[in-house]
Amino acid sequence: MARVQCGRCGAAHSAGMWLPSSVGRDDMRGSSLVRHSLVIAIGIWLGVVGLALGASPKRGGTLTVVHGVDISHFDVQSAPGYEVIWINMNIHNSLLTLDKDLNPAPELAKKWEASPDGLIYTFYLEEGVKFHDGTDFDAEAVQWNFEHLIDPKARSAVRGFYADVERVEPVDRYTVRFVLKEPNYLFPLVVAGYRYGFVISSPTAFKTMSEQEYRMKPVGTGPFKFQEWVPNDHITLVRNEQYWKQGLPYLDRVVFKVLNDPMTQVTAIRAGEVDMLNSLSPDLVRVLERDRNVTVLSGLHTTPMVATLQVTRPPFNDLRVRKAIGCYGTDRYEIAEKAQLGLAKPLVSMTGVDVKGYVDLTSLCPYDPEKARALLKEAGYDERNPLRYTILTNNEKQVFANVAALLKEQYKKLGVETKIEIQDKVTWMTYMVGKNRCQWDQTVEDLASILTVHHNSYISEAGAAFNLSCHEDKKVNELYRQIKLAPTEAERQQRSEELLRYMLDNMYWVSVSTSPHFKALRKHVKDFVYQGELRFALEKVWLDK
Structure with a gap:
């Protein structure tokens, strides 16, 4: 019998259908996580933030959304970064x-x-x-x-x-x-x-x-049309008057404003100069959650904070060095508590704890500095020949630099000497997926918000354009293939676990914690559906002012 999804009758489609798993499956130090998990549950199941009960949506107005970094271009196939994804989703x-x-x-x-x-x-x-x-x-x-x-x-x-x-x-x-x-x-x-x-x-x-x-003038069918891009300042979209969904959108225009400085972002939203901050570091969450005119949103733990190693050149082409640094030499609980301010969970598995197919592999990478030092010595690194390399990150969120600084201190206890390089996001992207691809040692970022373990294949398969660790292991591709071939949920779970264990055994991916995605919006922003980093839709949003 064919499986069908009908938009008018509402019939459910059986294949691939799933609901978010329950929040807070792992115990974690810090009461703040419990509080934010409750916000997560409410946001997901009600679905709509700023719901104005009994009020009719108002047409008109400009929604100003802040991004901390600019984009490189608009091509939906190749442009990297969530900022351009969120913009393009509305075009x-x-x-x-x-x-x-x-x-x-x-x-x-x-x-x-x-x-x-x-x-x-x-x-x-x-x-x-x-x-x-x-x-x-x-x-x-x-x-x-x-x-x-x-x-x-x-x-x-x-x-x-x-x-x-x-x-x-x-x-x-x-x-x-x-x-x-x-x-x-x-x-x-x-x-x-x-x-x-x-x-x-x-x-x-x-x-x-x-x-x-x-690449500079995107043309879609969406609720908003591209109007202008002033690099490093703003991007403006205007209402599509011929939009195929009758009566939508409500907004006249959307302006994506680039504000690099975190405190400038906070000042702007508190003063009502902007309506939404599209991505927040944990330190800004602590500041804004006390403001009565601002709502801070979080979501399921579907994004990992990574400290990925480039595995095809020294020193991390040696598995012993990868395990010393990425496994036993990393104190994930300290990162979750200090760098993430208790708002995240320690993570060893490649995917966040609320991703379909997740398996808890924490016991396989306990923090063990002695074992890490022994592996480094076996690989030829000691006090006379210390391991030296650079940790690369970008300026999108302050938390990236905080995680990198904490890792630097943890690795110092192993006798490892690192330096931290913080680049602007567009330049950093050239090292991940552009002209400088694979020309780095270790990088810190939150990558990527995914629905299933299989979803992560586009940034971890051999030969994939966005394969971040640059490995060439074709067995990874076959393990991903077996997941999508599995006809039942139980079989997909089993094959996902096999893949996750293989990735960890080879240290092709290094997660250090989850990375909850935070947004902040003024109270007058209505009917915004929060879906974390996975989707950012503005066609039904309106302003009650």
Whole structure:
């Protein structure tokens, strides 16, 4: 029997459907975590922040959202960083989207169905949808976006998610079929919420613009249209008056303002000069949670704080050194308590504790400085020949520098000498996924908010454009493949555990704690649906002022 999701009748789609797991599954020192876990639970299950009971949404106004760093460009396939994802989510639509409980839901496809053998997914498209350039959205546009995505020249971060798609073929103008080479029981979730989902851009815009112009002037079907970008200052979006969802959006425009200094951000939101801070460090949470005019939001622990090692060159091409530093030489409880101010959980596993498929591997990496020193000595490093290297991070959040500084002190106890380099986010990205890729030793950041263990493949598979540790181990790819081939939840859990243990055994990924995602908004911002870093939708947001 085919599995179906219908946007009009509300029928549930069986494959890949899941609900968030319960909050607070691990004990953790610090009562503040309990308090914020309650906020998490309320935010997820009510779904809407700033709900104005009985009030009708008001049209008009400008929402000003603060980002701590600028973007590099707008190309939905290759632009790195959550800041550009959040902006692009409001310029574009995906074929499917995530509902408030993070399950696949209709978007540009009003319903879909899967063949009994799991090899064909058929999507039935909304009719009458226009791109911002006035051209039509239809099945051929979906086919073109797929062919563009899998073209190596597009440098798509999500190309690997669609490697098992043999072809995409229009059935008629508003029906399109994805034919798979082998079953993928997570495919609806991939299309709905892996990174952007299957985001749709205008084929005509791509064909008529130069590459540079296309990267600077995004053209989608979304609720807001791109108006201007003043680098390192602001990006402005304006209402799409021909938006295909009747009556939406409510806002006239959205301004994404770049404010690098954390205290400037705090001052601006307290004074009412801006409406929302889109990402907060824990230190700012402590300041703003006392302000009656500001709501601080947090979410499930789906993002890890990492101290990833580049494994293809010295010193971390030696597994003994990787285990000394990334496993036994890292005090994760101290990082969660001090650098994260008790708002996070210690983490050894590759994924956050609320990711589908998570396995607690904490016992496999206890803090053991003596064992770490022994491994370093075995690898040739001691007081006469100390290990020396650089910890690289960026200026997006103060917590990154705080974690790096704490790691530096922990490693010093092992006789390891490190220096910390803090770059602006755009420059740092060139070392992760750009022209300087793999030319670093260790990096601290929070990467990445994911729905399932399998979701993390785009930044950890061998050969993936965003493979951060730069490993070339093809067994990792096969372990990811086995997860999506598993037809039951129990089998996917078992195969996820096998992958997580393999990644840890080889230290291809180093998590140090979870990294809860915080946002802050003024009380007059209404009907904002909080979904952490996974989704940032403004089409139903309005201002009560």
